[in-house]
Amino acid sequence: xxxxxxxxxxxxxxxxxxxxxxxxxxxxxxHDPQNRCSTGDKVRIIESRPISKQKRWQVLEILERSEMxxxxxxxxxxxxxx
Numbered sequence: 001x002x003x004x005x006x007x008x009x010x011x012x013x014x015x016x017x018x019x020x021x022x023x024x025x026x027x028x029x030x031h032d033p034q035n036r037c038s039t040g041d042k043v044r045i046i047e048s049r050p051i052s053k054q055k056r057w058q059v060l061e062i063l064e065r066s067e068m069x070x071x072x073x074x075x076x077x078x079x080x081x082x
Contacts, residue, residue, distance in 0.1 A: 005030045005037040005059055007045055030057040040066025 007028045012021045029052075030045045037043060042064040045057045065073075 001029075003031060003033055003035060004055060005032040005043065007043060007057070007059075028057050029054040030059045031055050032059045036062060038066060038069045040068060 007030050008025055009028065010023065010025045013024055014020070015022055028045060030043070031048070031051045037059060041062050043062050044060045046060045047056065048058045050056055051058075
């Protein structure tokens with residue numbers, strides 16, 4: 001999926017009767033026009049107009065890069081320096 005980031009949101013909900021916390025998760029398809037996101041990144045998304053059948057969100061910013069992505073950036077920097 002070009003220009004699309006799949007964002008997984010985890011939530012804790014309290015059961016109304018048993019008062020136990022239940023984990024729930026949902027996937028959102030978010031528009032990423034520059035393909036900046038990679039697997040494992042933490043991002044902030046905002047609601048937007050419908051972009052496609054499933055995409056109703058846009059990536060606003062990348063809050064935290066994944067460890068894998070940081071290692072690739074360091075490798076590229078070292079290759080460019082030499």
